[in-house]
Amino acid sequence: MATADAAHHDEHHAHPTGILRWITTTNHKDIGTLYLLFSLTMFMVGGLMALVIRAELFQPGLQVVDPHFFNQMTTMHALVMIFGAVMPGFVGFANWMLPMMIGAPDMALPRLNNWSFWILPFAFTMLLSSLLTAGGGPASGWTLYAPLSIQGGMSVDMTIFAIHMMGVSSILGAINVIVTIFNMRAPGMTLLKMPLFVWTWLITAFLLIAVMPVLAGVVTMLLTDRHFDTAFFNPAGGGDPVMFQHIFWFFGHPEVYILILPAFGIISEIIPTFSRKPLFGYTTMVLATAGIAFLSFIVWAHHMFTVGMPLAGELFFMYSTMLIAVPTGVKVFNWVSTMWRGSLTFETPMLFAIAVVFLFTIGGFSGLMLAITPADFQYHDTYFVVAHFHYVLFSGSIMAMMGGAYYWLPKWTGHMYDEKLGKTHFWLNTIFFNITFFPQHFLGLAGMPRRIPDYALQFTEFNVISSIGAFGLGLSQLLFVYVVIKCVRGGEKASDEVWEQPRGLEWTVPSPAPYHTFETPPRVA
């Protein structure tokens, strides 16, 4: 462990500049920036793929791409957004904010930190370049269901290898988070005084360590089925295609909570600040987070209600899934209660936070509908599911990150962002989001299956609306990029506190936060 003194020296000597600074950096703020920029880039790449999908679905018939390429786009869009945009985005927030929030000088394992980031560009180069192989990229959906994925070309192997690299990166990042939180807290910062963002990340990190190896295992079994004559999932050799789904979703369901818990953390930081009240029910928030994490391990087969499970299995997974709505409801209740009788103001981060609470709840309700086994027989694999997971992932995870970015940008850059443009971005984003995804509920209920490149004529109107919304949504993100760049390059000087008496150690250091914060730990009362 470097002493404060050594770290100080570092700053004045031998500090590489230019590109080398970014390649060799072990500083949590630099690495956080790298993660956030990577996430934003992947968000744009994945977004372009989504626009290919929506362009094809604008009208019935095949106009833009062929069905095989369409399948590659749905597969890649999901992999890029989940593993490239949302997960690294949250790690970026963790890097920037965790040390500042717990009063630590840096992450506990800085070199590991550097490495866990720099694996990612290689992983995604591998993944994206698989589109250029003979036969194109992976086309079996992000869920890679066997036996379909056993049949794909070399791109499936590249995808498997890329997933392994992403997994290593996530696990290393998670180890770093856990070690940092357990060892680096400032004196007086007991576990139950930690900001909620820290708590949600601590629990997320445990989820990551628990399930990323499961994903690695299942894709490795797929690899050996493809090339080494095993038959784990291949019925022709006595294997079981349903087992693939069980193992995949044992990873997959906790994964969706990996994608949302840090968002809950961000929302729980923003709402108290703009309500000018402490978070309502802090302890129940922590317990609810832990409860959700625990339950997330025993609900996986709700993704598989139509494979033909025994009745007892269907009942168990139905009730366990519905149980998750309880701790989730506690959270929504607490956010609303925090706002209750607060002196609210509606700066951009708060607008995003309120929209997340509202829209995520819609996604939670559709999740509850999907949890009801006999109803899911109808909804499964339709656009209703697509609408559900975009309400929890886009208007949950992604919009929480946007809110978080507006909230902390002044701390990161030292400048206020352009409030007017920020609000414009919020409204464009939120309106177009709903235009894109709300009609997809109706499409699913009307009987449109997901993952199809062409559709029967009765689905036309809602698809037209959805595609128009999607292009608006895509374009409105350019405004976000512009606001961020503008804020980095200048703007009104931000004060240390930035907002009105916000809680949290990050607001006690100057804006922009110095390269090394808390060389001497603060005392927490």
Place this chain on the structure above:
Amino acid sequence: MEVAEGIEPKGANYLLEVDKPLVIPTNRKVRFLLTANDVIHAWWIPQFGTKKDAIPGYINELWTLVEKPGTYRGQCAELCGKDHGFMPIVVEAKSPEQFEAWLASEKQGQAKDTADAAREWSKGELLTHGEKVYANCVACHGADGKGMPGAFPAITGNPVATGPVAAHVSVVMNGKTGTAMQAFKNQLSDLDIAAVVTYQRNALGNNTGDIVQPTQVNSVR
């Protein structure tokens, strides 16, 4: 494809039409058994309010009770490859009386097919039927059996059509790899194949006198 690409107009049931619908009776519980032999598909008619995966190596079951006679349309619901969007399902629900009538006529048709395939056919009968079946061949071999010199061989005087019978039957059934000659085994019945082979050997300028019976074709299936 031409319809999908907008060259031809789309009908009201675009993407939801099949050549042979599944026929079930109304007001009776119907049990479906589902499996697949390549990848996972899912069987779904939205109006039946339920769906189930068709999984290789598994037999899944599903039941329904349809009250109103009519045509019910659905699609495969599990991603199964590039043609996933083009896997329609059509169920024809008939009232019990109509269903019984349909069943009887199907049974009759089947019984007739079986009887036809089992009995001895005269040369005249085979030639008359064979001329009709030959419609499958005219695109390449020509209505007069002269083929297209350089591209497709003539049937008239062709060594296969005038040589051993077994080899002739085999080419029609299995096709000839590396050429445009396709296998007709799954497309034509025993009777069709027997008739068209007999026709080729005794018409279009050939006169071998050979007769091929449906039972002979069946024995080499």
